[in-house]
Amino acid sequence: MTPGRCYGVGVGPGDPELLTVKAVRLLEACPVVAYFCAAGRESNARRVVRHHLRAEHTEMKLVYPLTTEAVGPSTYETLLADFYDQSAKRVAEVLDEGIDVAVLCEGDPFFFGSYMYLHHRLSDRYPSEVVPGVSSALAGAAVLGSPLASRNERFTVLSGVLPAHELEAGIAAADSIVVMKVGRNLDKVRDAVQRAGVLDRAYYLEWATLPNQQVMPLAEADGANAPYFSMVVIPSAGAIRR
Ligand SMILES: C[S@@+](CC[C@H](N)C(=O)[O-])C[C@H]1O[C@@H](n2cnc3c(N)ncnc32)[C@H](O)[C@@H]1O
Structure with a gap:
């Protein structure tokens, strides 16, 4: 089966009017929309695009593990690496079914953006595209x-x-x-x-x-x-x- 495409979609700094036309088009076209968020908090990236999400979208929440304060910086780095591995695995499972995934990212994905950690793990195996956003x-x-x-x-x-x-x-x-x-x-x-x-x-x-x-x-x-x-x-x- 042809795998799905993975899109790292920059959603801009917060004002929904600063979404690009391409980001909106891809969001509307991708059946699965993934985003990172802290436990118990709404994803800021999701909030930016919420008016473009429909009931038919499947949302994939990638919830960060504990905070740095809770475990200390070095343990947190290990926890984060495991978390990104697991997140990439979840996205890969969907791509393997031939389904496209839009991974939302605040601002621009390649400018301090969390999407880059998935990109590093997936882009050599799946067709991937980065949609720049307003940083x-x-x-x-x-x-x-x-x-x-x-x-x-x-x-x-x-x-x-x-x-x-x-x-x-x-x-x-x-x-x-x-x-x-x-x-x-x-x-x-x-x-x-x-x-x-x-x-x-x-x-x-x-x-x-x-x-x-x-x-x-x-x-x-x-x-x-x-x-x-x-x-x-x-x-x-x-x-x-x-
Ligand atoms: C993980 S970085 C993500 C940067 C993002 N990829 C970008 O291009 O803007 C998060 C940092 O971006 C900055 N940031 C993002 N959105 C912001 C906003 N609307 N207002 C102020 N700072 C913001 C803050 O410094 C925050 O700590």
Whole structure:
């Protein structure tokens, strides 16, 4: 039997109007829609596409195991690898029946996207296609109304999980910066931004493009309550001046 196709579908940062035409077409065409989510929580990616899901769709929830806090980082890495193996196996079982699967992914699938862990495990055995999505980093710049890079400027993306000294060095070496995965790293990120000397042009954004979006100078953000879906955008000095 010809196997089904696996689509990694980027659904954008949250605003359903930022879904691509291709994402909508494939969602409507794929009988099975898979998505990652935390236990007991609605999937953010599913929420973006919910108006395109019909009763005929079979939904496959891929529920993450315990949190890092519960088991410690090294055990969690092992748990996650097993989880992605199991998730890939579940998707493969459907593909083996000749059924196409759309795996939803917030933002863009290949930009810190969880779909990539399935792609690594499946794309050598099954026809696979990645549908790019609007990344939250780009949406953040649009929300701020500040260009991220022009002419020969250096644009850098950093993960807020990095140690403080690496964040500081990365920020100091770039003209414009987006820090992803801010959440509970917010205080550390703000210290690094301050030490790099650019706190005056750094902005904190949570739930960008959604109705509960919050945007404020990073200096005013509350480190105790930052959700996982938060980032820091630092436009270049030139972008602010022009
Ligand atoms: C696992 S990464 C996924 C990134 C995604 N693939 C993308 O292209 O935007 C999750 C991080 O993306 C950022 N993020 C995603 N959507 C966001 C939003 N609507 N507002 C603010 N940050 C967001 C946050 O930094 C969050 O911790």
